[in-house]
Amino acid sequence: MKMSKMFVQTLREFPSDAEVVSHKMLARAGFIKKLTSGVYNYMPLMWRVLKKVENIVREEMDRAGAQELLMPFVQPKELWEESGRWDAYGKELMRLKDRHDRIMCLGPTHEEIITALARDVIKSYKQMPVNLYQIQSKFRDEVRPRYGLLRGREFIMKDAYSFDTTQEGLDKEYQNMAQAYKRIFDRCGLETKMVQSDSGAIGGSVSHEFMVITDGDAGENDVFYCDCDYSANSNHAVSKLPQAEVDGAKYFSETKIMDTPNTHSIEELCKFLNIPATIILKSLVYIVDKKPVIALIRADKNVEETKLMNAVGGIDIRIASSAEIAELMAEKGFDAVPGFIGPKGMTDIPIIADETVREMKNFVVGINQTDKHLVGANLSDIPTIENYVDIRLVEAGDFCPICGKPLKVTKGIEVGNIFQLGTKYSKPMNAVYLDENGKTQPYIMGCYGIGISRTAAAAVEAHNDEHGIKWPIAIAPYHVVIVPVNIKDELQMKVAQEMYDKLQAAGVEVVLDDRDERAGVKFKDADLIGFPFRVTAGKSLSEGFVEYKIRETEEVLKLTPDEAVQDLINKIIKK
């Protein structure tokens, strides 16, 4: 490729709407151009990168025994009603009408479609196991698109779906996919962690996310991990806690109601009573699927909302507003403001207690009276708790649940995920086969996603410096740029052209920067675009050398043109 012909425009400055480094770099280097919020044109350089990621994914999926197909991007409402997700999925599902007023949606994922397809084709246990995948654009109408390709509304995704007759079969395929994912991200030059996670709206039980670990702003998820291999997303992490004072006996000799004026926060209450937060039972009101839920937890800890939501089997959760709390109090015949709420009298409302509550004794708890708390209370003094569930948000410094060492926390970008769906879709959609005994059974399903465009952006997050991108070789748009410093210098151009021809003949993807620009411009663009290698034909040609620069390490070698060509062929083609 001649640089003079390339459809690309690098910018002198970063676009003002870019926040994270991958977005800034990709926009400035001419890889992407925004069409509208969260929707981007993939320019030729970007498309080359995306195709490379796709091909790695494709090769590894095929190698793992999966088969590629392509499903429709526009989907009918009816299938989503069958699975129950038409109402459950929320506003991210982009809904639209066709000319006959039939209601459709743009595919944010394809469980419904693949399940419907499978039930038409897979009639017998003999047709399984099977794993089907596709690579295509998805659309999710995100509330707030941002971070360029990391969180677009339209994005490219690989999604795979497996069908098995047994849980053992699913387990096996799940491991198979986990290994394929490891290979895929390794080949893309990305270091990832496989972490336990919540399965969110897709549903199911077991799931893991593949996270690119980054210290940049773009890491959206907290990942807790330990030297011993344990790692989990914050919405799924569990931990052991250090010993804490959980018996308030030395502060309270009897159980009684005490005046605690103006103690609206735990901090104020601690100060007023001169006690640690570990002997306060905190009561929080959440709204899960529009209905109130009370969460109880030791007051020095915080509730992890996804865990709480799962504990009551909901699909949507938020903390209650003070108006909603007031309404709830009025309904139950109390008159208390936040800060004095407690489980007392909360009949017909789910009360979920965290594991930390179990061992508390002689503690302080709200009793739904403003400016009062019950002190020296015990579990027998509050409504019977039927279920103790871990709903606690893990914090750095908590101890690893496996080995007991302190957990560390880091930020990660989720680039892939794997879920065990079980019969979550096959059952409601009546997607069944006949087993060996001629009995009808639902498929046991799994699903496996990789964000293709997000992976490319994550690679930029992980590989850049102040000058621009440093693409890993496997997904770089081109391997090498050859820069004749002055295109009017016949020797420089001749050597550059010869190297270009040889590299191209050997299968190296090479760009010849034949633009009539000053050296500085070409060097800046080469760094910005992020070619892994740059070969400069310039003044040292008088001594018979070209300059050979490795973008990743900034290492510069003086080689003869033939040596440079050979070295590149060795590194890129023969690797």
Added chain:
RNA sequence: CGGAAUGUAGCGCAGCUUGGUAGCGCACCGUGUUCGGGUCGCGGGGGCCGCAGGUUCAAAUCCUGUCAUUCCGACCA
């Protein structure tokens, strides 16, 4: 969906307070100059000042509405 800001040329911005010929830098075209880290000069082209109303002799500028974009929060792969 709550809070905040911004819409002026492909990109980055000024002008708006105090209404009166639409500007600057980069990019683009022509030309000369320079030639190893975003040269320098001269000459050009390109804008319904987001959109719609209103006030006014006159609106990028003032008023109202609307749309879009971005940031913080909540949510989310």
